[in-house]
Amino acid sequence: MSVTVYVPCDTTALAMGADAVADTTRQAANQRGVELNLVRNGSRGLFWLEPLVEVATPNGRLAYGPVKAADVDSLIDAGLFEGKTDHPLALGPTDDIPYLKNQQRLTFSRIGVTDPLSIDDYRAHRGFAGLEKALNLDGQAIVDAVKASGLRGRGGAAFPTGIKWQTVHDEPAGQKYIVCNADEGDSGTFADRLVMECDPYLLIEGMTLAGLAVGADQGYVYLRSEYPVAHRIFSEALARAYDAGYLGRDIRGSGRHFDLEVRLGAGAYICGEETSLLDSLEGKRGMVRAKPPLPAIKGLFGKPTVVNNVLSLAAVPFILDQGAQAYADYGMGKSRGTLPLQLAGNVKRGGLVELAFGITLRELMEDFGGGTLTGRPLKAVQVGGPLGAYLPQSQWDTPIDYEAFAAFGGVVGHGGVVMFDDTVDMGEQARFAMEFCSVESCGKCTPCRIGAVRGVEVIDRLRAGENVETNRELLADLCDTMVDGSLCAMGGMTPFPVQSVMKHFPDELTHRPT
């Protein structure tokens, strides 16, 4: 008897004991004389079920989870290898799990399905189909497709990707670079990591397409050092892509070239800001550069450079393969396509949810997230990382859309959604925003470097009940100064969470909730 079992190999599954589950499954199969094909796939993104073990059957894959090593024997006794489902951990067909079934996975279509390092598996699931088409196109045609798709940057600022590419394309021929921002510093985010750990060829394909589009033959991935598993898997994928002729000189006999390397960051939030990232890539301390000149004109080593987030680049292969319209058909208003949302914080069912723009936060948090893990009422949610506003209940019916969020001072950012129950102390959260900025500021401009330190002090005085009205006014003024006077969005957005607390939870700046 031969059976194929899938045990994920990404950071989340490993943290939950996936290696032990894989080892135990191998030993048990050996003892029982079962020929086992054990595939270390990526995570499906249903984190509360990790390690999520799957078994292949003639009718599709069946899921079991969360599986611990100690569960393996009882699962096998109950018929795991035969695809039986008479076990408390049996979840039925993987594709029918509502959390997965109700998503619109374009970028994440292969994640959890394939063996991350198998090029054959990648190709069998439409991998490199976009690249193969693009190898016959000129750069402008690729740029046009990305423009027509309506794709906007998924790293935070939501700048139209095609327009950025056009600017680099239009610079005179010469050395140009593609830089992938894989610093993923936002709280509650992990989508970039999942791409790199679970579908690394997708990013390689997306960056190669960017290179072909703008005329760049060198790319760098700037990866946060806190992601050692992503570093290992992605580096191995790079080596295999070179061996298979998908990178390097004369890609698949096309006469086109693209080289790609990974560089590790050193743990500074500000190195996710694109100009600071470029300084860091150049071997300097990461300090924000004044713009203009834009990186698209004068970027890495002073050369025209595309800087894009992992998710922006990972969306492009679908666009080239299925067509710009197929991507643009999803979404609402000027927010086209899908967004890989990341549910985190105090949530019952945390994980990756890729959906077209337009779903409301409430639907996301309730239908997918299942409410809070503690079972207590949800009180606030922070979307878009540590610089995003705290959204109270009255804003949860807003559709997730860049413009709809901007209308009330919110940001969609990288799609991180961090939930808080009613025990959260919003005054403490406001203080944390200023404290975070004071620690992570690059120090180049005064409103941020000094303002954040003063911000912590003013909030401390408010919390101590000192001159409450005066200090409230001072805090409001300070926030305005930081928003208006900071050189980059670090100092410019730190006030957003603070202002949202001042507006929606004003009493908690001076009194702790009981």
Ligand SMILES: Cc1cc2nc3c(=O)[nH]c(=O)nc-3n(C[C@H](O)[C@H](O)[C@H](O)COP(=O)(O)O)c2cc1C
């Ligand atoms: C303080 C700060 C931190 C940032 N961190 C990240 C990050 O971790 N990853 C990212 O892709 N973009 C980050 N950004 C946004 C980048 O500066 C830039 O807009 C982005 O890499 C552009 O790619 P995109 O157009 O594909 O989004 C950050 C911006 C700021 C101001």
Ligand code: SF4
């Ligand atoms: S706002 Fe802060 S992080 Fe940005 S340039 Fe100024 S000091 Fe540096």
